[in-house]
Amino acid sequence: MSSENEIDPRSRFIQLFMSHEKQIYRYILSLMPHSQDAQDVLQETAIALYNKIGDYDTTRPFAPWAFRFAYHMTLKHREKSSRWHRFLDDNLMKEIASRQQILSPELDQRREYLRECLAEVPQEKRLMLTEYYFEGETVDAIADSQGKSVEATYKALQRVRKTLMHCIQGKMQVGDVIA
């Protein structure tokens, strides 16, 4: 029988990172809420974690350790990008990172409800979400393919997100009442 210490560090990194990738991505996106930039930071975080995997204390949870790297990589990325330079200041980013941890159980529950709410979204709207979130289409391309204006497509996406937020909130309130 092999102990965890005997696992090749590279394999350990892959196992740990793959199982936490989504969580780390959500964390980064809360600090820099743009998908492509967040993916770049995720990639840079993966590199940093790989290089430091030898320092990881396996008796402690991986996520908080990885978040520290993600946080610093986000700061670094922000310095390079004029778009994000003035977006959230350092203190606020710290506050968001800390508050996100406190809200973690609620966010988990909201994610459950998101799936239920998504199932109620009309197919046409869900296809638009698929194009935007799954296929990585730009709003311009979606507008183009649907024969709508870019502004109308932005608005349509905004409306769906708003509907989803309301739906989740409604379910949370019902959940609170039942609890």
Next chain:
Amino acid sequence: MNLNSINQLEWESMLEGAINGALSDSEAQLLNRLLKANPERLDDYIRFVDMHASLYQEPLLAPTNMADTMIDYQTLEMENEQQRKLTGFWKILASVTTAAALIAFSFVLWQSMTGESNWDYLRGQYVGLVTSLKANGSDSDLYVGRGVQTGLFTLGSGKAQIRLDNGVELSMRGPVKFEVFGQDHLALVSGRLTANVPEQAIGFRIDTPDMEVVDLGTEFALKVDSSGESKLHVLEGEVEARLKQGLDFENEPLIIAKERLDDLLQNPSYLELEYDPISFAPSPDRDELIRATGGMMQSLHEAPLDLRNGRFKHDYLMLFPERLNYTLPDELAVNLAEPGTYRMLTENGAKRYYAETSADKQACEIVVRSTIVQDRIPVGTVVNSYLVHFDAFDKPGERHKAKGRVRFNNRILGVIVSGQDLNDSDALLGNSETIYENSHGRRTENDLVRISSDQHQVFLNFEVTGFIDQIRIVVEADSNELEIARFLDGNE
């Protein structure tokens, strides 16, 4: 603006602006102040952004049950920003050394994940693709679709075109020899090379024995003769160029802009003001018919010569033209023609699909047999035909998947997906020099094809297991002629 005066609509609009990266400086400052001043707003912001992030990961939005990872483990470290910005000999050396270590690292990661042991086919190794080749056979190791790696690249004779991963198009005329350091940096040792550099690749650099040329948004041609002397011509936009040795002013970086050549106080000796298309390599071909490709789809300028099973393997969906401006001598049956999301199933595939796919996902897709015929394109229609070919590298025990999309400038008239119909249309729409697989070796099974509502875009989500996936996309070549054909055929 008073923080308390922000109403719900303005708040929602601010959140949308944040996730779209569209906040102005003043709006960003206002958001900062709001989030600091109001803990409820802060929590709302976190909830909203978490939902936004979760949508990227939500399986209900994925047309298939692909377990997507956002990290490209094969190219993990190749994306290190600093490496791309290094310049100078020692830095280049460091970069190459590091790149070698990184490739090794990527390889180890890939091996760990997949058990794959074939060096040749790792995507992370490539920095580009040969998209076109007109040579007389002296370069036996070159073929259309071959991945370009870092290291020495040579073309003995003829012409070729390469697309680097950053979108730079390189056209060359043999004999030519150059060293590829990465997608952002080459060294032309000898011969003729012309580069078209898109906006995202500004900063692309070519060294020659006696020159350094850095792109500033342009198309430029370089040639290096047998003595190592270089000549430059700027076809569009501007470059920064300098001689490594020579007259004082030529040693200094000089901005050379096509539209402002008269501004130069003195013409540097390396600059050729007149463009001679024979003595330089030609301007790279650009596909005017394809507006964009995305995801795991790569387009080539011409069809590969052998498309039999196992002969043209690549982890990408490969798209290429087969026949352009071709007038159909007979009516052509196409399997799919109407906008929609189609799931092609065979009997075996159907069992698996219904067992593994949720009702929600099924509701988003139209399940069809690949032998369906949705339309017949009239005789006399002038069409362009494109093939998408997917024959991924063997990774034992794994299903090979890829998704990608192509958007054409003209309307898509139909898509041929069944193996038999592909076979039947090879003679008509195929490239005459290409050897195609027979109908048993190519088919679509559990694959997804989406035709956009405006019929200009096809999205594909393919999976191969032991055979190759191919579809033929038939696109109108000329709208007016198509309308006339339809009219004469009595369809409209």
